[in-house]
Amino acid sequence: MADWKMLCRIEDIPQLGSRVVKSADGDIAVFRTSSDDVFALRDKCPHKGGPLSQGLVHGTQVTCPLHGWKLHLDSGEVVAPDVGCSRRYPTKVDAGNVFLEI
Amino acid sequence: MSKAKLVMVGNGMAGVRTLEELLKISPDHYDITVFGAEPHPNYNRILLSPVLAGEMTVQDIILNDHAWYADHGIRLHLGKTVTKIDRFRRRVIADDGTEEPYDRLLLATGSNPFMLPVPGNQLPGVIAYRDIKDTDEMIDAAKRYSHAVVIGGGLLGLEAANGLKQRGMDVTVVHVAGWLLERQLDETAGKMLQKSLEDRGLKFLLQKQTEMLIAGESGRVAAIRFKDGMQIPADLVVMAVGVRPNTALAESAGIYCNRGIVVNDTLQTYDPKVYAVGECVAHRGVAYGLVAPLFEQGKVAANHLANFGISRYTGSVTSTKLKVTGIDLFSAGDFTGNSDTEEIVLNDAAGGVYKKLVIRDNKLVGGVLYGDTADGPWYFQMLRDGQDIHEIRDHLLFGQSHVGDVGHQGHSKAAAMADSAEVCGCNGVSKGAIVKAIKEKGLFTLDDIKKHTKASSSCGSCAGLCEQILSATIGGAYTPAASNRKAVCGCTEHSHQEVRDTIRRQHLIRIADIMHFMEWKTPDGCEKCRPALNYYLISTWPKEAKDDPRSRLINERAHANIQKDGTYSVVPRMWGGLTTAAELRRIADVAEKYQVPTIKVTGGQRIDLLGIKKDDLISVWKDLDMPSGHAYGKSIRTVKTCVGMEHCRFGTQLAMSMGIKLEKMLFDMYAPHKVKLAVSGCPRNCAEAGIKDVGVIGVDSGYELYVGGNGGIKTEVAQFFVKVKSDEEVMEYSGAFLQLYREEGFYLERTCHYLERVGLDHARNKVVEDEENRKALYARLLDELKDAKDPWAERIAGVEKQEYETLSV
Numbered sequence: 001m002a003d004w005k006m007l008c009r010i011e012d013i014p015q016l017g018s019r020v021v022k023s024a025d026g027d028i029a030v031f032r033t034s035s036d037d038v039f040a041l042r043d044k045c046p047h048k049g050g051p052l053s054q055g056l057v058h059g060t061q062v063t064c065p066l067h068g069w070k071l072h073l074d075s076g077e078v079v080a081p082d083v084g085c086s087r088r089y090p091t092k093v094d095a096g097n098v099f100l101e102i
Numbered sequence: 103m104s105k106a107k108l109v110m111v112g113n114g115m116a117g118v119r120t121l122e123e124l125l126k127i128s129p130d131h132y133d134i135t136v137f138g139a140e141p142h143p144n145y146n147r148i149l150l151s152p153v154l155a156g157e158m159t160v161q162d163i164i165l166n167d168h169a170w171y172a173d174h175g176i177r178l179h180l181g182k183t184v185t186k187i188d189r190f191r192r193r194v195i196a197d198d199g200t201e202e203p204y205d206r207l208l209l210a211t212g213s214n215p216f217m218l219p220v221p222g223n224q225l226p227g228v229i230a231y232r233d234i235k236d237t238d239e240m241i242d243a244a245k246r247y248s249h250a251v252v253i254g255g256g257l258l259g260l261e262a263a264n265g266l267k268q269r270g271m272d273v274t275v276v277h278v279a280g281w282l283l284e285r286q287l288d289e290t291a292g293k294m295l296q297k298s299l300e301d302r303g304l305k306f307l308l309q310k311q312t313e314m315l316i317a318g319e320s321g322r323v324a325a326i327r328f329k330d331g332m333q334i335p336a337d338l339v340v341m342a343v344g345v346r347p348n349t350a351l352a353e354s355a356g357i358y359c360n361r362g363i364v365v366n367d368t369l370q371t372y373d374p375k376v377y378a379v380g381e382c383v384a385h386r387g388v389a390y391g392l393v394a395p396l397f398e399q400g401k402v403a404a405n406h407l408a409n410f411g412i413s414r415y416t417g418s419v420t421s422t423k424l425k426v427t428g429i430d431l432f433s434a435g436d437f438t439g440n441s442d443t444e445e446i447v448l449n450d451a452a453g454g455v456y457k458k459l460v461i462r463d464n465k466l467v468g469g470v471l472y473g474d475t476a477d478g479p480w481y482f483q484m485l486r487d488g489q490d491i492h493e494i495r496d497h498l499l500f501g502q503s504h505v506g507d508v509g510h511q512g513h514s515k516a517a518a519m520a521d522s523a524e525v526c527g528c529n530g531v532s533k534g535a536i537v538k539a540i541k542e543k544g545l546f547t548l549d550d551i552k553k554h555t556k557a558s559s560s561c562g563s564c565a566g567l568c569e570q571i572l573s574a575t576i577g578g579a580y581t582p583a584a585s586n587r588k589a590v591c592g593c594t595e596h597s598h599q600e601v602r603d604t605i606r607r608q609h610l611i612r613i614a615d616i617m618h619f620m621e622w623k624t625p626d627g628c629e630k631c632r633p634a635l636n637y638y639l640i641s642t643w644p645k646e647a648k649d650d651p652r653s654r655l656i657n658e659r660a661h662a663n664i665q666k667d668g669t670y671s672v673v674p675r676m677w678g679g680l681t682t683a684a685e686l687r688r689i690a691d692v693a694e695k696y697q698v699p700t701i702k703v704t705g706g707q708r709i710d711l712l713g714i715k716k717d718d719l720i721s722v723w724k725d726l727d728m729p730s731g732h733a734y735g736k737s738i739r740t741v742k743t744c745v746g747m748e749h750c751r752f753g754t755q756l757a758m759s760m761g762i763k764l765e766k767m768l769f770d771m772y773a774p775h776k777v778k779l780a781v782s783g784c785p786r787n788c789a790e791a792g793i794k795d796v797g798v799i800g801v802d803s804g805y806e807l808y809v810g811g812n813g814g815i816k817t818e819v820a821q822f823f824v825k826v827k828s829d830e831e832v833m834e835y836s837g838a839f840l841q842l843y844r845e846e847g848f849y850l851e852r853t854c855h856y857l858e859r860v861g862l863d864h865a866r867n868k869v870v871e872d873e874e875n876r877k878a879l880y881a882r883l884l885d886e887l888k889d890a891k892d893p894w895a896e897r898i899a900g901v902e903k904q905e906y907e908t909l910s911v
Contacts, residue, residue, distance in 0.1 A: 056629040063629035
């Protein structure tokens with residue numbers, strides 16, 4: 001059963017940056033946008049498996065560091081005209097603490 | 103509050119493009135209604151010729167299907183012709199009585215074909231060539247009749263004639279002028295074109311004036327008679343003698359027209375609530391018939407319809423390309439010339455190649471290419487840029503040197519490639535796949551090709567080939583943007599030059615301030631503009647602007663080079679390519695301790711440890727105890743050296759020591775792109791200085807400096823820059839040149855591209871000729887680098903710690 005796990009303080013993730021979370025499920029990338037929203041995706045680009053956590057964050061998208069595919073952070077969907085998606089994990093921020101549902 | 107109502111009359115390419123631009127920048131501003139007289143949604147009129155020739159179907163050329171209109175909430179009235187505009191009550195009325203009110207009206211009524219006013223021009227079998235209906239009629243006639251006459255030897259007429267010939271008809275082209283395409287070609291090229299069309303079986307009657315069209319027994323046209331008395335059979339007559347802006351509706355509403363609906367630079371007519379775009383428009387006295395200028399108009403009109411009010415249309419230079427498979431011709435600008443102009447001509451009649459370039463004041467103002475049009479887009483770009491060509495004049499006619507481009511089997515001419523040939527060697531995209539995407543998806547720009555096919559989206563060396571394919575497929579519809587005005591990325595309209603200038607003029611020192619001041623369209627840019635902005639800030643205001651690690655791509659953020667499996671490569675610095683036994687021992691120990699799977703010697707005389715996990719980077723650096731080799735950055739990479747006079751019996755200078763001095767001076771220097779140097783101790787040049795950004799070659803009397811060489815995507819030989827005597831001068835001249843490049847280069851522009859843009863003379867004037875400026879540039883470089891820190895040592899000490907630490911749950 002999935003439940004909420006406390007991850008870190010929001011300031012532990014840089015704005016427009018990310019952190020990698022090691023989990024039994026494999027690596028999860030946690031992103032923070034410029035408006036302090038936090039999103040989490042499986043750390044693997046659907047194109048060639050690039051680590052999304054190492055990409056550049058802009059708006060609510062991340063650009064994969066390997067070949068420049070873009071993914072929507074809120075849905076995990078790849079930005080058209082490319083197609084594909086990466087698993088999304090629910091997140092929440094409560095009193096500055098970041099939680100991940102896993 | 104209800105939305106404002108926008109009504110568009112005309113459902114063609116220019117109008118619908120305007121709506122697309124409008125929806126992009128202001129999707130919810132209007133409630134939109136469109137009237138189209140034809141029963142089809144917007145289609146690519148340019149590709150009617152391939153449909154006629156049987157190379158494509160009508161379905162292939164639809165640009166916006168019914169679903170597109172529905173998805174954007176656009177009310178579409180097809181098959182209805184608007185017959186009246188009631189400007190007083192702000193409503194339009196169609197022939198079937200449909201009425202729609204408007205707050206803003208967009209007229210995109212296009213043009214009407216001109217029918218020669220000769221007896222018989224109304225007979226069945228006499229048509230124009232303008233839309234799907236005409237095309238269908240021609241296809242149908244080709245099945246049932248044999249003699250076709252096309253009146254008009256212009257682009258459209260020749261494409262129609264070619265299509266009818268391919269459908270099996272006996273085709274004669276009648277033309278009033280002395281040679282074909284007299285408005286696009288000079289006489290020589292026109293005659294060459296005629297010859298090759300005759301070889302395909304077309305017949306031509308030049309300098310013939312039509313007197314009348316004669317009906318046969320059935321009442322259908324059967325013959326054509328000329329003023330000189332000659333008469334030939336004709337079961338189908340296609341009039342392609344030009345178009346006239348369709349201004350009837352506007353004129354009936356009292357909107358001022360003069361050879362087109364007259365508009366100002368914002369595409370507004372004399373009625374401020376009414377805008378007009380496309381072939382129906384007269385802008386500064388010119389009515390355009392090619393799609394590229396019309397798209398530019400659409401973009402401006404959309405901006406004003408959205409109430410942004412910041413752009414102006416100031417007219418266009420156009421180029422032409424005939425879309426007849428197997429015939430290659432291109433013309434642009436003023437190709438006739440006059441007493442102020444000079445011409446460079448190549449005429450190989452037997453080989454079927456003719457090139458003429460027209461030059462005024464060292465600038466290209468026009469040209470005609472026949473038989474070999476590969477360089478058409480390149481010339482056109484120079485023409486639009488107004489680039490000074492005197493430096494390249496002696497080889498201008500031979501085209502852009504593609505020698506050295508790799509990744510596409512040495513091809514430099516797209517036309518000569520088979521459909522199966524690979525254009526993009528990075529992403530494995532064939533010519534056929536690109537052509538298919540252009541046609542089926544309605545692509546018009548290089549960016550579209552990158553997005554949809556991935557061709558030229560990686561290393562970019564095939565961009566020129568892709569542009570050629572685009573221009574060959576859609577003809578004059580393709581217009582490259584002037585290079586110095588190309589937008590940085592989709593987040594802004596501004597060019598690199600404008601951004602650089604604004605940062606300096608407005609003294610901007612934060613990325614957010616640039617985006618705010620220059621009205622960025624996205625909240626925090628993208629992976630293309632943010633690294634560029636970050637570089638421009640730190641290179642313009644090194645003391646004030648703060649580097650933003652989140653605006654650097656991963657390699658420069660992690661200070662190591664990411665590999666396909668997500669591991670990193672580590673290259674420690676070895677000054678001038680020299681190392682010691684102790685360093686080699688430490689490298690060997692690290693390789694064993696971290697089980698480094700691959701150890702490789704690089705082209706820049708360094709050792710690369712590949713396959714390091716990110717978690718291990720900091721401890722690997724600590725154990726190596728060597729500075730960063732910056733093998734991952736848009737920064738100084740390496741100074742490659744030969745053994746020089748230190749050991750070599752031929753050496754004339756101490757190449758190793760010179761190389762080490764240069765490398766230490768430039769340590770931690772960031773630049774628009776990577777920077778590589780080499781120092782050779784004699785002209786045998788074992789360090790390969792001829793393909794480096796700065797190459798130094800020792801001679802007995804001092805050093806020769808070469809700049810702008812490149813050994814990568816494009817092999818480019820460095821150009822001689824200056825001859826100097828001492829080591830100190832080598833440092834000063836090369837330092838000043840690199841500082842100039844750092845201050846003026848566009849992000850991701852190598853020195854060879856930078857010099858191609860600004861000219862070697864510019865760099866010489868600033869560095870070699872102007873001693874004061876050279877010393878100032880050199881002083882700025884040294885001042886900026888005097889506090890350079892080793893990024894690995896900083897990170898060992900704890901800088902940017904979170905980058906290297908993972909979290910766990």
